[in-house]
Amino acid sequence: MDIPRLGLGTWEMGDDPARRGQEVAALRLGLDLGITLIDTAEMYGNGRAETLVGEAIAGRRDEVFLVSKVLPSNASRDGVRRACERSLKRLATERIDLYLLHWPGAHPVAETVAGFERLATEGKIARWGVSNFDWADLAELGDARCAANQIYYNLSHRGAERRVIPSCRARGIVAQAYTPLDQGRLADSKGVRGIAARHGVAPTAVALAWVLREPGSAAVAKTSDPARVRGFAAALTLRLSAGDLAELDAAFPAPAVDGPLETI
Secondary structure, three states: OOOOOEEEEOOOOOOOOHHHHHHHHHHHHHOOOOOOOOOOOHHHHHHHHHHHHHHHHHOOHHOOOOEEEEHHHHHHHHHHHHHHHHHHHHHHOOOOOOOEEOOOOOOHHHHHHHHHHHHHHHHEEOOOOEEEEHHHHHHOOOOOOOOOEEEEOOOEHHHHHHOOOHHHHHHOOEEEOOOOOOOHHHHOOOHHHHHHHHHHHHHHHHHHHOOOOOOOEEEEOOOOOOHHHHHHHHHHOOEEEEEEEEHHHHHHHOEEEEEEEEOO
């Protein structure tokens, strides 16, 4: 299975028992609407988000492309295996489809990759990748089979276009944007809202479709609101015109100089 272009994130999900039912329902609605990727991490709520995801995908595992992440502090060769096994237990599954190193850490990346490759051989993960890797971090991977780099990228924060995204494309690595809606701020942008009105979609669909405009790109957005999930799903079929893209470029210009990869 290829990496789906659009997914739902789970940061801060599972923390409030009063919201659990709504959060589970939102993830299931996403599956109904074709948003088949669900992204989580061992760090999110110290595993509570993974447990929630396990509940949401129960009985529907074959429909889901499941992403989780290992903390850098757990990313030694043997630590990766132990962390993955804990995640699998919380997720109530036998396989993670994409397992990411959450950000560069103290353990040598070659050691982490060796742990990932062993997990893949054992069938516990289908593929592996990284998150928050700048272009120089990607170079340290050498010829390793990295599937994706999850990065902070949206209309308001385009620095990754300078060096990181080109580096990903050159290596066949999917550039997977997190926080693609700039924590909801892009939905309130006049320029985004105008284009959305022309297409008859939610502003969030425009912001997501912009991230997905190039081959080899993907995005993970978070919500527990059913209406917003439906808005996200519209991005799967929305095609922005050349005029739309020019308007967005004018409203949110790309940076003219290189800088370090932004993270949050």
